Amino acid sequence: xxxxxxxxxxxxxxxxxxxxxxxxxxxxxxxxxxxxxxxxxxxxxxxxxxxxxxxxxxxxxxxxxxxxxxxxxxxxxxxxxxxxxxxxxxxxxxxxxxxxxxxxxxxxxxxxxxxxxxxxxxxxxxxxxxxxxxxxxxxxxxxxxxxxxxxxxxxxxxxxxxxxxxxxxxxxxxxxxxxxxxxxxxxxxxxxxxxxxxxxxxxxxx
Amino acid sequence: xxxxxxxxxxxxxxxxxxxxxxxxxxxxxxxxxxxxxxxxxxxxxxxxxxxxxxxxxxxxxxxxxxxxxxxxxxxxxxxxxxxxxxxxxxxxxxxxxxxxxxxxxxxxxxxxxxxxxxxxxxxxxxxxxxxxxxxxxxxxxxxxxxxxxxxxxxxxxxxxxxxxxxxxxxxxxxxxxxxxxxxxxxxxxxxxxxxxxxxxxxxxxx
DNA sequence: TGTACATCAGTGAACGCGCGTTCACTGATGTAC
DNA sequence: TGTACATCAGTGAACGCGCGTTCACTGATGTAC
Numbered sequence: 001x002x003x004x005x006x007x008x009x010x011x012x013x014x015x016x017x018x019x020x021x022x023x024x025x026x027x028x029x030x031x032x033x034x035x036x037x038x039x040x041x042x043x044x045x046x047x048x049x050x051x052x053x054x055x056x057x058x059x060x061x062x063x064x065x066x067x068x069x070x071x072x073x074x075x076x077x078x079x080x081x082x083x084x085x086x087x088x089x090x091x092x093x094x095x096x097x098x099x100x101x102x103x104x105x106x107x108x109x110x111x112x113x114x115x116x117x118x119x120x121x122x123x124x125x126x127x128x129x130x131x132x133x134x135x136x137x138x139x140x141x142x143x144x145x146x147x148x149x150x151x152x153x154x155x156x157x158x159x160x161x162x163x164x165x166x167x168x169x170x171x172x173x174x175x176x177x178x179x180x181x182x183x184x185x186x187x188x189x190x191x192x193x194x195x196x197x198x199x200x201x202x203x204x205x206x
Numbered sequence: 207x208x209x210x211x212x213x214x215x216x217x218x219x220x221x222x223x224x225x226x227x228x229x230x231x232x233x234x235x236x237x238x239x240x241x242x243x244x245x246x247x248x249x250x251x252x253x254x255x256x257x258x259x260x261x262x263x264x265x266x267x268x269x270x271x272x273x274x275x276x277x278x279x280x281x282x283x284x285x286x287x288x289x290x291x292x293x294x295x296x297x298x299x300x301x302x303x304x305x306x307x308x309x310x311x312x313x314x315x316x317x318x319x320x321x322x323x324x325x326x327x328x329x330x331x332x333x334x335x336x337x338x339x340x341x342x343x344x345x346x347x348x349x350x351x352x353x354x355x356x357x358x359x360x361x362x363x364x365x366x367x368x369x370x371x372x373x374x375x376x377x378x379x380x381x382x383x384x385x386x387x388x389x390x391x392x393x394x395x396x397x398x399x400x401x402x403x404x405x406x407x408x409x410x411x412x
Numbered sequence: 413t414g415t416a417c418a419t420c421a422g423t424g425a426a427c428g429c430g431c432g433t434t435c436a437c438t439g440a441t442g443t444a445c
Numbered sequence: 446t447g448t449a450c451a452t453c454a455g456t457g458a459a460c461g462c463g464c465g466t467t468c469a470c471t472g473a474t475g476t477a478c
Contacts, residue, residue, distance in 0.1 A: 008420090008421055008422070008473065008474070009421075009422080012421080012422085028320060029236070030235070030236045030320070033463080033464065033465085034464080034465065034466090035463070035464065035465075036463095043421095043422075043423095044422070044423055044424070045464090045465075045466085046422080046423070046424080046466080046467080046468090047421070047422055047423075048465095049465095049466075049467085050420080050421055050422070051421090054465070054466075055464095055465065055466095114234060114236070151396060151400070154387045154388075155387070155388055155393065155396060158376075158377065158386075158387060158388065158393055159369070159393065159396070159397040159400070161372070161376060162369055162372030162373045162376055162377070162393070162397065163365070163368055163369045163372055163397075164372070165371075165372040165375060165376055166367070166368030166369055166370070166371040166372030166373075166375070167368045167372075169371060169372070169375065170364075170367060170368055170371055171364065171368070180364075181360045181361070181364060182358075182360075182361055182364065187361065187364055187365065187368070190357060190361060190365070191365040191368065191369075191401075193404075194357070194365070194401055194404035194405055195397075195400055195401050195404055196404070197403075197404035197405075198399075198400035198401055198402070198403035198404030198405075198408075199400055199403075199404075200410060202404075204406060204410070214440065214441070214453090214454055214455070215454075215455080218454080218455085239430080239431065239432085240431080240432065240433090241430070241431065241432075242430095249454095249455075249456095250455070250456055250457070251431090251432075251433080252433080252434080252435090252455080252456070252457080252458095253454070253455055253456075254432095255432095255433075255434085256453080256454055256455070257454090260432070260433075261431095261432065261433095414478105415477105415478090416476105416477090416478090417475105417476085417477085417478105418474105418475090418476080418477100419473105419474085419475080419476095420471105420472105420473095420474090420475105421471105421472100421473090421474095422470100422471085422472090422473090423469105423470075423471075423472095424468105424469105424470090424471105425467105425468090425469100425470105426466105426467085426468085427465105427466085427467075427468100428464105428465100428466095429463105429464085429465095430462105430463105430464090431461105431462085431463090431464095432460105432461100432462095433459105433460085433461095434458105434459085434460075435457105435458090435459085435460100436456105436457105436458100437455100437456075437457090437458105438454105438455085438456075438457105439453105439454100439455090439456095440452105440453095440454090440455090441451105441452085441453090441454095442450105442451090442452080442453105443449105443450085443451080443452095444448105444449090444450085444451100445447100445448090445449090445450105
């Protein structure tokens with residue numbers, strides 16, 4: 001049974017989110033306009049207001065869906081690494097980059113659009129869920145370090161988060177003209193490797 | 207002899223750059239408008255065109271001046287660390303963060319405004335000068351690592367660059383509502399420390 | 413199965429806005445004699 | 446020192462544009478009987 005096409009769109013809400021995502025990906029967070037998203041969904045700008053409070057609200061929904069996928073990916077990666085704390089930790093780092101590369105529109109909506117994570121309780125919750133995975137992995141990892149030379153787990157997670165974010169911003173979504181000297185995946189892999197060696201969690205002579 | 211005030215501004219070009227910088231800092235790269243910069247400099251929007259080709263050109267000049275200061279700071283930090291390769295390397299990392307915190311307007315114009323570094327040859331050159339310092343520091347540092355377990359110097363510099371950038375973006379210029387668990391300086395210091403230990407350049411039991 | 417009706421997702425016209433940019437102009441400043 | 450003149454950094458009015466948002470409306474869809 002084919003989807004009915006006609007006066008009523010059928011699933012305009014999600015179509016608008018998709019349009020917003022692809023626009024954000026192509027044009028950047030600045031370039032996104034509600035009017036263009038509406039046009040891309042084959043609809044008048046005014047129709048958007050049947051489903052969203054406005055431009056910001058549409059972006060926020062795109063970001064929310066991104067966080068949802070992001071958190072799922074992180075949890076999946078974590079689970080796959082278990083029961084090894086080290087494997088789980090490394091996997092979540094990789095998942096971060098993988099997400100950024102696979103869902104660039106979502107990534108920009110989440111991290112570069114200026115949408116505050118505290119905009120709605122729902123957004124805050126799903127964002128916490130995502131970050132929580134990395135922190136849990138860091139806590140477990142910390143247990144394998146001698147207490148006297150163990151940095152706070154939250155700090156470890158912040159370091160890795162920062163490196164992931166930095167690699168993504170600088171080398172995975174490079175500004176035009178900037179050429180990355182290495183594939184981002186390799187850069188992140190080796191970077192995290194050296195860091196973990198510094199924590200005494202990987203053999204030094206490798 | 208007091209600066210003459212009157213019909214002619216005297217130093218409008220630089221006044222516009224300053225206005226642009228403070229607007230970019232406050233409103234973000236999106237929020238910056240040529241008209242508002244002109245108003246802030248006490249001048250009609252049309253006057254801007256006596257000194258710049260337009261909006262983009264004004265942002266590019268702000269970015270260029272930022273790169274100039276940035277490169278100077280990096281070179282100064284590097285020189286201060288000499289003759290120790292390690293001290294120079296660490297100092298340049300710190301200088302990155304210090305620049306981002308001291309010149310937030312410049313930083314945004316340089317890294318978040320969407321201005322390509324290849325916009326003009328002059329911009330490309332000064333950007334290369336800045337990056338060159340970190341790479342030089344990384345090359346010197348590499349000499350202290352046994353060749354068989356030495357990652358490419360360019361990779362080391364990319365790792366540190368990524369971590370600096372990540373710390374700045376996530377923890378130093380935190381989006382509203384996001385609270386950093388540690389001061390960015392401490393985060394970067396410890397992060398680089400662990401990384402250098404991973405390279406075998408710092409004692410493991412510290 | 414057919415009809416009357418309520419619902420509500422869309423239209424399309426209109427709005428006010430601030431933007432970047434252009435243009436002919438003006439009048440202060442600096443210079444030549 | 447004074448005058449005539451060229452320069453050029455600013456004005457201010459005007460432009461076309463696309464934006465986000467509002468509003469009364471319309472007509473397709475779904476439901477009650």
